[in-house]
Structure formats: structure tokens, C-alpha cells
Amino acid sequence: MSIAHSSFYNMLKVPEHQVAGHLAVDGKLGPLVDDSGRFYKPLQGDGRGNKELAFYESFSSDTRVPDHIRKYFPVCYGSQLLEASNGSGLLHHLVLQDIVSSHRNPSIMDVKIGSRTWYPEASDNYIQKCLEKDRRTTTVSLGFRIAGLQLYEGKESGYWRPGRKEVQSFTVYNVRSILRRFVSSNSSIGNENSDCSFAPSIYGGSAGILEQLLELKAWFEDQTIYHFHSCSLLIFFDKESVSKGSASVPEIKLIDFAHVVEGKGVIDHNFLGGLCSLIKFVSEVLSDSKESSIKDRVESEKPGICTDNGNCQ
Amino acid sequence: MSIAHSSFYNMLKVPEHQVAGHLAVDGKLGPLVDDSGRFYKPLQGDGRGNKELAFYESFSSDTRVPDHIRKYFPVCYGSQLLEASNGSGLLHHLVLQDIVSSHRNPSIMDVKIGSRTWYPEASDNYIQKCLEKDRRTTTVSLGFRIAGLQLYEGKESGYWRPGRKEVQSFTVYNVRSILRRFVSSNSSIGNENSDCSFAPSIYGGSAGILEQLLELKAWFEDQTIYHFHSCSLLIFFDKESVSKGSASVPEIKLIDFAHVVEGKGVIDHNFLGGLCSLIKFVSEVLSDSKESSIKDRVESEKPGICTDNGNCQ
Numbered sequence: 001m002s003i004a005h006s007s008f009y010n011m012l013k014v015p016e017h018q019v020a021g022h023l024a025v026d027g028k029l030g031p032l033v034d035d036s037g038r039f040y041k042p043l044q045g046d047g048r049g050n051k052e053l054a055f056y057e058s059f060s061s062d063t064r065v066p067d068h069i070r071k072y073f074p075v076c077y078g079s080q081l082l083e084a085s086n087g088s089g090l091l092h093h094l095v096l097q098d099i100v101s102s103h104r105n106p107s108i109m110d111v112k113i114g115s116r117t118w119y120p121e122a123s124d125n126y127i128q129k130c131l132e133k134d135r136r137t138t139t140v141s142l143g144f145r146i147a148g149l150q151l152y153e154g155k156e157s158g159y160w161r162p163g164r165k166e167v168q169s170f171t172v173y174n175v176r177s178i179l180r181r182f183v184s185s186n187s188s189i190g191n192e193n194s195d196c197s198f199a200p201s202i203y204g205g206s207a208g209i210l211e212q213l214l215e216l217k218a219w220f221e222d223q224t225i226y227h228f229h230s231c232s233l234l235i236f237f238d239k240e241s242v243s244k245g246s247a248s249v250p251e252i253k254l255i256d257f258a259h260v261v262e263g264k265g266v267i268d269h270n271f272l273g274g275l276c277s278l279i280k281f282v283s284e285v286l287s288d289s290k291e292s293s294i295k296d297r298v299e300s301e302k303p304g305i306c307t308d309n310g311n312c313q
Numbered sequence: 314m315s316i317a318h319s320s321f322y323n324m325l326k327v328p329e330h331q332v333a334g335h336l337a338v339d340g341k342l343g344p345l346v347d348d349s350g351r352f353y354k355p356l357q358g359d360g361r362g363n364k365e366l367a368f369y370e371s372f373s374s375d376t377r378v379p380d381h382i383r384k385y386f387p388v389c390y391g392s393q394l395l396e397a398s399n400g401s402g403l404l405h406h407l408v409l410q411d412i413v414s415s416h417r418n419p420s421i422m423d424v425k426i427g428s429r430t431w432y433p434e435a436s437d438n439y440i441q442k443c444l445e446k447d448r449r450t451t452t453v454s455l456g457f458r459i460a461g462l463q464l465y466e467g468k469e470s471g472y473w474r475p476g477r478k479e480v481q482s483f484t485v486y487n488v489r490s491i492l493r494r495f496v497s498s499n500s501s502i503g504n505e506n507s508d509c510s511f512a513p514s515i516y517g518g519s520a521g522i523l524e525q526l527l528e529l530k531a532w533f534e535d536q537t538i539y540h541f542h543s544c545s546l547l548i549f550f551d552k553e554s555v556s557k558g559s560a561s562v563p564e565i566k567l568i569d570f571a572h573v574v575e576g577k578g579v580i581d582h583n584f585l586g587g588l589c590s591l592i593k594f595v596s597e598v599l600s601d602s603k604e605s606s607i608k609d610r611v612e613s614e615k616p617g618i619c620t621d622n623g624n625c626q
Contacts, residue, residue, distance in 0.1 A: 115429070115583055120453055131444075140433055143582035172579065221589055266485065267593045269456035270428055273586025276534055280580045 011035060012082070017100045019161070020110040020148030020232070021256075024085030032085055032093075039074070039098040040082055042091050048258035053079055053094055055226075055257040062225065069219050072212070072254050074099050099253045100236055105159075108236040109182060110148040110255075113274040115140055117230040119261055130230075137168060138175055142281075143274030146170055146178060147232055151187050152239045160187065179285050182235075185243065198242050199289035202250045203282050209235060210286060212252045213279050220272040227268045229259040233278075324348060325395070330413045332474070333423040333461030333545070334569075337398035345398055345406075352387070352411040353395055355404050361571035366392055366407055368539075368570040375538065382532050385525070385567050387412050412566050413549055418472075421549040422495060423461040423568075426587040428453055430543040432574055443543075450481060451488055455594075456587030459483055459491060460545055464500050465552045473500065492598050495548075498556065511555050512602035515563045516595050522548060523599060525565045526592050533585040540581045542572040546591075 012032040014024045024030030031041040043049025056076035059065060077095040084091040100106050117139060118130035137145040148167055151160045170178070177194065181187040183202045184194035203209045234253045241248035325345040327337045337343030344354045356362025369389035372378060390408040397404040413419050430452060431443035450458040461480055464473040483491070490507065494500040496515045497507035516522045547566045554561035 115586075120448060135433060142579055143586075172577070221593070224593070264485070266455055267590050269586035269590040272589055273428075273456075273582035276585055277580050277582040280534070280537070 012040065014085070015039065015098070017103075017106055017108060017150065019108050019150050020167075027086050029084055029086040029088070029091075032082070033098045033101065037098045037101045038077065039096040039101075040080065040093040041096060042084055042093050043079065044258065049092065049094065051260070052256075052258045055260045056094070056096075059226075059257075064223075064225055066219070068215065072216060072252055074253055074255065099234065099251070099255075103236065103238045105152040105238060105240050106150075106236045107152045107182060107239050108148075108150050108234060109146060109178070111144050111233045111235060111278060112139070112147045113144045113231060113233055113278070114229065114270045115143040115274055116270055117259070119227065119229045119259065121261055122259075133168075138170060138172055142172060142175060143277035146175055149178065149182075151181060153187055176281065179281055183285065183289075196285055196289035196292070198239070199286050200293070201242055202237055203286045204290075207249050209250050209252065210279065210282050212250075213275065213282065216252070217272065217275055217279060220268055220275060222267070224263040224265045224267050227261050227263050227266075228254065228257070228271050229261065230256065231260065231271070232256050233275075325353065327398070328352065328411070330416075330419055330421060330463065332421050332463050333480075340399050342397055342399040342401070342404075345395070346411045346414065350411045350414045351390065352409040352414075353393065353406040354409060355397055355406050356392065357571065362405065362407065364573070365569075365571045368573045369407070369409075372539075372570075377536075377538055379532070381528065385529060385565055387566055387568065412547065412564070412568075416549065416551045418465040418551060418553050419463075419549045420465045420495060420552050421461075421463050421547060422459060422491070424457050424546045424548060424591060425452070425460045426457050426544060426546055426591070427542065427583045428456040428587055429583055430572070432540065432542045432572065434574055435572075446481075451483060451485055455485060455488060456590035459488055462491065462495075464494060466500055489594065492594050496598065496602075509598060509602035509605070511552070512599050513606075514555055515550055516599045517603075520562050522563050522565065523592065523595050525563075526588065526595065529565070530585065530588055530592060533581055533588060535580070537576040537578045537580050540574050540576050540579075541567065541570070541584045542574065543569065544573065544584070545569050546588075 011034050013034075015031060015033045018031065022028060022030045024032055029042050031039055033039050041049075041052075043053065059073065060076060075097040077097075079092050080095050081090045082093045083089065100108065116130065116134055118127040118134075122130075134140050139145045146167060148164075149162065152158075153160055180194040180196050183196055183198040185197045186193060186195050201208070205211070232255050234255050235250070237250035238248045324347050326347075328344060328346045331344065335341060335343045337345055342355050344352060346352050354362075354365075356366065372386065373389060388410040390410075392405050393408050394403045395406045396402065413421065429443065429447055431440040431447075435443075447453050452458045459480060461477075462475065465471075466473055493507040493509050496509055496511040498510045499506060499508050514521070518524070545568050547568050548563070550563035551561045
């Protein structure tokens with residue numbers, strides 16, 4: 001752990017692409033980033049911050065975690081004392097990899113996985129609070145909820161960033177259409193007309209989101225080390241690169257580990273069930289997009305209709 | 314629907330192998346069986362009975378359910394008016410296949426699947442009642458709980474049938490050792506010494522419990538027709554046949570459908586998560602038993618240790 005110098009502190013700024021959680025604006029406490037690709041998350045005082053730090057320490061040294069799974073977690077560089085964004089003075093911050101820093105205009109979804117965000121070890125108060133929110137959102141019905149998002153809609157329109165209240169009111173119908181809009185070239189037009197034209201390159205393919213989700217699923221069917229409560233999958237890609245035909249690999253990272261508990265020899269069935277539900281939704285967008293692209297091709301290859309006088313239309 | 318004649322009624326009796334639910338003894342209401350392999354379950358008056366009947370009717374005619382999945386459900390023969398076992402007069406009964414009737418001394422586990430038995434559509438009272446029991450048992454921690462069981466221990470000892478209170482107090486540790494005892498030849502000796510000698514033939518093999526669970530899992534990853542709340546897997550086999558070396562196919566049936574609701578295009582992530590957790594437990598018993606049998610073989614094939622004087626021990 002080290003103390004940041006004030007010249008270094010001057011370089012810190014509010015993250016441009018944070019879609020959920022507390023924002024470091026209007027004198028509030030929130031995470032900061034620098035230009036070297038690091039993300040500074042204030043350690044919450046109620047023990048959650050230390051729990052998250054302890055998770056990263058345990059995780060990084062646990063040899064039971066396979067290498068191909070580590071890429072789904074941000075790199076952690078320990079903790080550091082920094083001036084807090086709310087002006088309250090020096091505060092411990094978790095130093096993490098700024099996972100979206102290499103993207104110019106990322107479209108991002110923060111998907112909180114699991115049909116419950118609470119866990120038996122928590123206090124009754126905490127359980128009731130979580131349960132109430134889990135029932136109010138799609139957590140119970142879908143096994144996951146969208147906790148925040150930004151969709152890049154192009155140079156002129158910029159981002160679609162629904163507010164916290166709107167996000168918390170998302171229904172199953174909304175979630176389904178957001179998963180379509182996320183990979184559509186015409187997302188700004190409206191939900192109904194989403195063309196899902198990027199679905200094959202973002203959700204599909206050997207390096208696509210679906211394959212990554214399936215790789216995670218295989219691990220969750222087996223791992224009994226951790227139970228990831230109230231943890232999110234951050235799913236992101238650069239739409240502009242895809243539009244221009246450049247190779248852009250969509251990414252998934254697990255984030256938010258303040259409520260991780262030991263698995264004690266039992267799989268994380270809560271996370272796994274929700275993950276399988278998300279996989280089903282993503283698969284459906286992908287197969288719908290394939291079907292409609294086959295339909296389009298068949299339509300365009302149809303021979304013209306010949307009229308009685310021999311003219312073809 | 315038909316009304317049973319009294320001569321027919323006389324043939325009805327209390328099921329010999331019922332391990333959970335209300336028993337038709339001491340003037341109480343419970344299911345009955347006959348000698349032709351039918352199981353008569355009284356329709357509960359609070360609407361649950363009709364919900365279960367409606368499920369069977371919907372399920373039996375739903376062409377989306379694949380044939381290889383139907384074998385995991387009891388056959389339903391509709392409903393019938395019968396004298397209730399508590400002497401209250403004629404009552405509608407669901408007429409089902411008596412799934413264990415062909416077994417002489419079946420070992421049976423009733424495993425209630427899911428990390429919650431409640432569902433959003435239920436009343437707040439019902440939800441709180443279920444939640445409290447889910448937290449008290451292994452439902453929340455394991456994603457399933459053992460709701461009842463009988464283990465056949467041989468001609469002299471008969472069955473081990475723990476009472477309702479004992480079953481409800483099962484911990485994760487108990488569940489793990491019951492899954493071992495279930496496939497052990499020496500189950501009566503005590504938990505610690507379970508030999509798991511039947512694990513390869515009951516849990517393993519192409520027709521074993523594990524393969525059947527995996528077949529169900531594949532369906533649950535895809536099906537969005539039903540959500541099976543508070544539903545059990547009945548797992549059973551005839552230990553005596555296995556001991557004598559006869560081919561005895563272990564069976565799995567899903568039972569208890571009073572709380573099934575429509576899936577509305579979402580997978581049953583609650584059932585699926587619990588099923589995957591059970592699969593992990595069963596796999597572990599199986600791989601432990603394989604390891605110990607390899608170890609035994611290696612031990613027995615070890616060459617004797619030669620002493621200095623050339624004598625081999």
C-alpha cells in the first residue's frame with residue numbers, strides 16, 4: 001500500500017464509462033481513474049471494502065482457479081491511500097485494472113447475476129432489503145437484472161444511458177429488448193425495430209459473448225471455492241470498430257466482490273442458474289438474428305415473378 | 314372422472330413406500346394405492362390439487378415436451394371420486410402411476426429441488442413461510458433438500474426411515490453422507506464407514522442416476538414452458554437386486570406439481586441451479602468410489618515387502 005502524491009492525485013478523474021454504482025460527482029464518494037489504465041475504488045467503511053480486497057487477495061493466489069478463468073476478472077494492484085472524491089481526506093482505495101479504458105466508445109451492460117443477492121450469513125435486515133429489491137426487479141423472475149448500461153448510438157446521438165430509476169424498473173420485456181438493442185446498428189430508432197445486425201459478431205463466433213458465457217458456465221458447474229453474491233458481469237464492446245469492420249473482441253468481466261463468501265464444497269447454484277438464464281436469452285437473440293438473415297438472403301435471391309405477358313418483375 | 318365402487322375401494326391401502334408428505338394413517342388424509350400399480354392422491358382443497366391436475370393435463374398434451382423427458386414423469390390417469398382415507402367421505406383423487414410398485418425393497422430419496430420453494434405469484438404469507446423453511450433446511454445453501462428417505466439395509470434390519478423432524482434438520486454434512494449411504498452395502502454400520510460399493514452401478518454407467526440427471530439438466534437449460542417450484546426428484550432402486558448382481562435400473566421421477574407455474578419464455582433457473590448442485594454431489598460420490606476402488610486394487614496388487622534376510626512379507 002502506498003500514499004499517492006498530490007501531483008499524481010491531480011491526474012485522477014471521474015470514470016467516463018461507469019454505468020452503475022456510486023458516481024464521484026457533486027461532492028460524492030465514488031471511484032476514480034487515471035490515464036495509465038487504473039481504476040481506484042474507495043473501500044467502503046462498513047467492512048464491504050475490506051471484504052472485496054480480501055477476495056482479490058485470496059483469488060489472485062488461489063491455484064485452484066484455472067488460467068483461462070482469470071481473464072474474466074480485473075487485475076488487482078492492491079490498495080492505496082488517496083484523497084477521496086468527496087473531499088473527506090485520505091481514504092483507502094482498491095487499485096484495479098480500468099477494464100474499459102482501452103475502448104473509445106464502449107457499449108456496456110452491467111448484469112447482476114443470481115436470483116437472490118442475499119446470502120444466509122447476512123443480517124436479517126440486509127436479507128429483507130435485498131429480497132424486496134430482488135422481487136421488485138427481474139432478479140427473482142429472470143435470475144439476473146440489468147444494473148446499468150450505456151449504448152453507443154453514434155457520433156451525433158452519443159450514448160443512451162437510462163437513469164437509475166428507469167433501470168430499476170426494467171421488466172422481462174425490457175431486458176429482452178435491451179439485449180437486442182445492445183447488438184443493433186439502429187438502436188436509436190426504438191426497441192421494436194432493432195436489427196440485431198451485430199449479433200453474429202458480438203454474441204456469436206468463437207470469441208463472442210456466448211462462448212465466453214459458456215466457458216464461465218463450465219467453471220461454475222464445477223467450482224466450489226466461492227459464492228458470488230450480488231456480483232455483476234460487465235459486458236462491453238466497441239460498436240464503432242464493429243461498424244467499421246475492424247476486429248473488436250467483445251469482453252466480459254466479473255466485478256463487485258464485496259459479498260463473496262466461501263463455497264465450502266458446494267457450487268454457486270445461485271450464480272449458475274442466473275448465468276444459464278442469461279445464456280438462454282443471448283442464444284435466442286443470436287438464433288433470431290441468424291434466422292432473419294437467412295430469410296433476408298432467401299428474399300433477395302428469389303427469382304422475379306413472371307406475369308402473363310412474360311415480363312419479369 | 315369416475316366414482317369408485319366400494320368393492321374397489323376395499324382393495325385400496327396405504328402406500329408401503331411413501332417417504333414424504335401426508336400419510337394416510339391414524340384417520341388422516343393421505344394417498345392410497347391399489348394392487349394394479351395406481352397411486353391415488355387426494356386433491357387438496359385449497360386449489361393446490363386442481364393446480365396439480367391442471368399441470369398433468371397440460372403436460373400430457375404438450376407436444377413441446379420431448380419423449381425422452383416424459384419417462385421422468387409419472388403417468389396420470391385423470392381424477393376419480395374415492396372414499397377419503399380420513400373417513401370424510403367421497404373426495405376427488407388424482408390417479409397416478411404408482412412408480413415404486415414394481416420394486417420389492419426400494420431404497421428411496423425424495424429430493425426437493427431449488428434454492429427457493431416460493432414463487433413471485435404466491436401470497437406474502439406463503440412466501441415468508443417457505444423462505445423461513447428454505448433457510449432452516451439446506452434449500453438455500455445447497456439448492457436442494459432431502460424431504461424424505463428410506464434406505465433398505467437388509468432382511469434383518471429392514472429400512473432406515475428417519476422421521477420428519479430428523480429429515481428437516483439435515484445439514485450439508487448429513488446430505489453428503491446420505492448420498493454415500495444410499496449406494497453403500499454397509500449403510501447400517503454408520504455414516505463414516507460407507508463403502509459406496511454400489512456407486513458405480515447406481516450413480517454411474519450409461520443408465521445410472523448421473524446420466525439421467527444430466528439428461529434432465531440438458532432439458533432444463535432449454536425448456537421455458539414450466540417453472541417447477543417445490544417439486545421433488547424421487548430417486549430409487551432395489552438394493553437387493555443389485556446385491557445379488559441382477560440388473561436393476563435405478564430410476565428418477567419428478568413428483569409434486571401443485572406449485573408449477575408457466576415459464577413464460579424464461580428457463581427454470583431455480584430448479585436448474587439446484588439440479589446442478591445435486592449433480593456435483595452425486596459426481597463426487599462416484600469419483601470418490603472410483604478412486605478408492607483403484608486404491609484398493611493397487612493395494613492388493615502391491616508386491617510383498619522383502620526384508621533384509623530375503624523373506625517376503
